[in-house]
Amino acid sequence: MKYTLEEVRQHAKPTDVWMVIHDKVYDVTKFLHEHPGGEEVLIEYAGKEATTEFDDVGHSSDAKEQMKQYLIGELAEADRKKKTKVDSGLTLDKRLALIAGSAAAIGVGLAMIFKANKK
Numbered sequence: 001m002k003y004t005l006e007e008v009r010q011h012a013k014p015t016d017v018w019m020v021i022h023d024k025v026y027d028v029t030k031f032l033h034e035h036p037g038g039e040e041v042l043i044e045y046a047g048k049e050a051t052t053e054f055d056d057v058g059h060s061s062d063a064k065e066q067m068k069q070y071l072i073g074e075l076a077e078a079d080r081k082k083k084t085k086v087d088s089g090l091t092l093d094k095r096l097a098l099i100a101g102s103a104a105a106i107g108v109g110l111a112m113i114f115k116a117n118k119k
């Protein structure tokens, strides 16, 4: 079954919660009370795209296994996000590490140039 974002948006009540994670549509209404992260976050993302937030929590493989029970369909192609390199599974932490690593490399490079010029 394919759903558009417009259809997902209609399910945004505490008694009817759908959300999109990795282009798949989940009906988590029955899971609200069981969610270890609390029902508030799920209700907050009711009817919305929650991929980044889901990934940033670093959900366990157990969690990913569990979510299959609530899968009801896929997001219509037209509504899917274009994939960019940053979206290819890099978590926020990894992105920050990459930026910090690049900044350190530039720093070392500048220090070397600075030293060489001093002589």
Ligand code: HEM
Residues within 6 Å of the ligand: 019, 026, 028, 035, 036, 037, 038, 041, 042, 045, 050, 053, 054, 057, 058, 059, 060, 061, 062, 063, 064, 066, 067, 070
């Ligand atoms: C079908 C969707 C989801 C399932 C099956 C699910 C499942 C779980 C499970 C099993 C845990 C316990 C820790 C773990 O095993 O990783 C957890 C924790 C958590 N989840 Fe979810 N989750 C879902 C969606 C979301 C979404 C959309 C958000 C945020 C917008 C979210 C935020 C959190 C938070 C904040 C925690 C607590 C982490 C902690 O206490 O360390 N979850 N979730």
